[in-house]
Amino acid sequence: MKVNPVYKLETKVSTRSFRFPMVIFAFNTVLSLVALLNMYSVITQVKRTAEIQYSSFINLYIFVAIMEFTLLLFIIPAITAGSISGERERQTLELTLTTKMSPTDIVLGKLFASLSTIFLLIVSSFPVLSLSFVYGGVMVKDILLLLVCYGVTGLLTGSIGIFCSACFKKSTIATAASYCLTVVIMAGTVAVNHLVFLFSQISSAEGGRGSGIFFYLLLANPVSIFRTALNSQMGREPGMAGIFPWLSQMPDNVITEYWMVFGVLVQIVISVLLLRMAVRKVEPCKRKRRF
Secondary structure, three states: OOOOHHHHHHHHHHHHOOHHHHHHHHHHHHHHHHHHHHHHHHHHHHHHHOOOOHHHHHHHHHHHHHHHHHHHHHHHHHHHOOHHHHHHHOOOHHHHHOOOOOHHHHHHHHHHHHHHHHHHHHHHOHHHHHHHHHOOOOOHHHHHHHHHHHHHHHHHHHHHHHHHHHHOOOHHHHHHHHHHHHHHHHHHHHHHHHHHHHHHHHHOOOOOOOOHHHHHHHHHOHHHHHHHHHHHHOOOOOOHHHOOHHHOOOOOOHHHHOHHHHHHHHHHHHHHHHHHHHHHHHOOOOOOOOO
């Protein structure tokens, strides 16, 4: 099997560096402290009131999963945003392009190397998530579903970082741009729907009936997919009312029924388009214009 040289080199350099184990240690330390403090507060409440609330132990799984999702959103752009722009700063990108590797190989190698680091972070956090197994209520399939959500989120945010890294020459500017673009996708889609929903309430005498076609912009938002997975695992309402209550007036259809499936497909398509544009930015010779 042919191994991408960029992927092989990046993984070898990252695993031999001191930064890699420190990132894993810091990531799991934060998750472990959060989980242990949550468990301590639940046990203290049980000792104080002599009442055992089973939902408190289930909330431990939810809290740790949300915390890990948030940490990944902060870590992934920092890992991927300097992949190609760092090569430009070291003046090694042009030298790499003189080899037999295509720009696609370079972009995919950088992406897969970053995704390997992210995957290792996710897998290393499973012992913390498995603390909820002690009390029950969480099955192995729930962990696998959570892994799918993390993987799709890592692919999308990683593609954003690679795209920004290919567009800008400085790693600092690329990192800032990747964070801004991630915030636009996360919060911008929700803000647009909320504003349209408020305007529809003001203009309509009967009250607003959702945000119309803008509602489907949330398919590109990883938060909606993540919350859909958590709602299904906790036995809550799987529809849109369980995700965004103020948008619950949308009609039921195939997309709203299988929201997570369509959301994963949309985010994969967006990731592919971003990677394609990143490849076009890395190409040394642009196509000649036809007059």
